[in-house]
Amino acid sequence: MSRKQMESQAQTPEPEQVFNRGIELHHYANTAYPLNGVRVWKDFRVKNSAIDSAVESAWKDVNELGLYVHIPFCDKRCMYCEYAVLSGEEAEQKEDYIELVLSEIAKYREIFGGSSKTAVGLDIGGGTPTLAPAGSLERVVAAVLGGYTLAGTFGMSIETTPIIAADLQKLRDIRSLGIERISMGVQTINPQLLRSVGRANNTARIIQQSVHNIREAGFNKFNIDIMYGLPRQTVESFLATAEFVARLGPDYITLYRTRLKGTRLEHETRLVTLDQVNAQYAAAFGLLTASGYDANLGKNTFSKVNGDPGTSAYLTRRVIDGLPYLGMGLAAQSLADGALYYNDGAASKQMVQYRKQVLGGHFPVQDLYLLPPEEIMAKMISVSFYFGYINKDAFQRKFGVRLEDQFPDEVDFLVGKGLMKHSGQLFQLTNEGKDAINGVIPLFYSSGSKRNLMTYTRDAHV
Numbered sequence: 001m002s003r004k005q006m007e008s009q010a011q012t013p014e015p016e017q018v019f020n021r022g023i024e025l026h027h028y029a030n031t032a033y034p035l036n037g038v039r040v041w042k043d044f045r046v047k048n049s050a051i052d053s054a055v056e057s058a059w060k061d062v063n064e065l066g067l068y069v070h071i072p073f074c075d076k077r078c079m080y081c082e083y084a085v086l087s088g089e090e091a092e093q094k095e096d097y098i099e100l101v102l103s104e105i106a107k108y109r110e111i112f113g114g115s116s117k118t119a120v121g122l123d124i125g126g127g128t129p130t131l132a133p134a135g136s137l138e139r140v141v142a143a144v145l146g147g148y149t150l151a152g153t154f155g156m157s158i159e160t161t162p163i164i165a166a167d168l169q170k171l172r173d174i175r176s177l178g179i180e181r182i183s184m185g186v187q188t189i190n191p192q193l194l195r196s197v198g199r200a201n202n203t204a205r206i207i208q209q210s211v212h213n214i215r216e217a218g219f220n221k222f223n224i225d226i227m228y229g230l231p232r233q234t235v236e237s238f239l240a241t242a243e244f245v246a247r248l249g250p251d252y253i254t255l256y257r258t259r260l261k262g263t264r265l266e267h268e269t270r271l272v273t274l275d276q277v278n279a280q281y282a283a284a285f286g287l288l289t290a291s292g293y294d295a296n297l298g299k300n301t302f303s304k305v306n307g308d309p310g311t312s313a314y315l316t317r318r319v320i321d322g323l324p325y326l327g328m329g330l331a332a333q334s335l336a337d338g339a340l341y342y343n344d345g346a347a348s349k350q351m352v353q354y355r356k357q358v359l360g361g362h363f364p365v366q367d368l369y370l371l372p373p374e375e376i377m378a379k380m381i382s383v384s385f386y387f388g389y390i391n392k393d394a395f396q397r398k399f400g401v402r403l404e405d406q407f408p409d410e411v412d413f414l415v416g417k418g419l420m421k422h423s424g425q426l427f428q429l430t431n432e433g434k435d436a437i438n439g440v441i442p443l444f445y446s447s448g449s450k451r452n453l454m455t456y457t458r459d460a461h462v
């Protein structure tokens, strides 16, 4: 072992310390890995002049992947929004933006050469992609699909808001593109909370109308997102939203814990305690499972369709198998063979650099990191907690090592504390573990990220 490796091991905190610190930083230690890529990954960053060739070589040996297109349009920015959404003058340049995305899609098709890669799914997210004209979405879908062989289980999913879904014709046009899954962000029905997060227009009446329209338009996979962990949200208020949504009867309901990091509500993290969010999740879990929705402990998406996890084809394979994914559009994220990269706009949330790069014939990439396996493992495992478990077989298939051999102390710690248990091919959260998920996840961080966690402060993530 080299001196550098020995030093790094010596400084890596013990599982108990990492766990406790994750609990303390429960607003930050979540499925979005890493906490601070700019700091922890700085030695892995590829210089700008080498990005185009690094992107090409990262995809060379990838045969199967998930696809994502980011459409950053929204009428108004929600207070808790953490995404890249166009604002100001750029918000008016929707047609321009679509042309740029089409050019980026074409550039990938060019390097991939024909339909040599197999796509398992396409997610169109944002923003509110359904705000784009149906004709634009049609061009985007056609451009993407023309470049890939589609897996037998291939499926497309799109996000919407109740306001946009109140337009039945728009939904029919979108459904006619072959998009069979739609996910609508309801978030809350509490009028006070709606006002405080800037979504006062999403009234119960609009939501009911939009649900009716989604069914009329013929979407056969329908998810509704609701949020918990909002500042000033009580357990009762969250439960009222969950009840309302369960009565609407979508195929799936996703409980989304509000991530305040980097949002306009970040200064209010102290108003949201871990006990509160755990009580909210537990109350909704009881209600939804009693209403015919199924999910294992710690899972976000509840499904009433037997054998269907409820997530999109793209996300399901990402979560379970750590499948490579290609994100196109402003600020989109991609993970290929050991390369993780963020498109332009991830930091600035503006189109100017994205436009410049696309028009210059480059990949519009802001940061590209060539990561060692321990970082890729941390990324895959963090995301796998969307489902509340790590699939041990998938881990071994991807990395050629057993989970228990790679993380012996961490696995022992979790089993010993009764936070996770082995269940066939799954290493799964227990009831206690689901309440401590923010302490569990960082146990699988890289050693660099564990050290970063120990010294992390709210202002240090930029």
Ligand code: SF4
Pocket (backbone or CB within 6 Å): 073, 074, 076, 077, 078, 080, 081, 082, 083, 085, 126, 127, 128, 161, 185
């Ligand atoms: S609808 Fe979603 S993407 Fe749009 S502003 Fe609100 S949180 Fe952000």
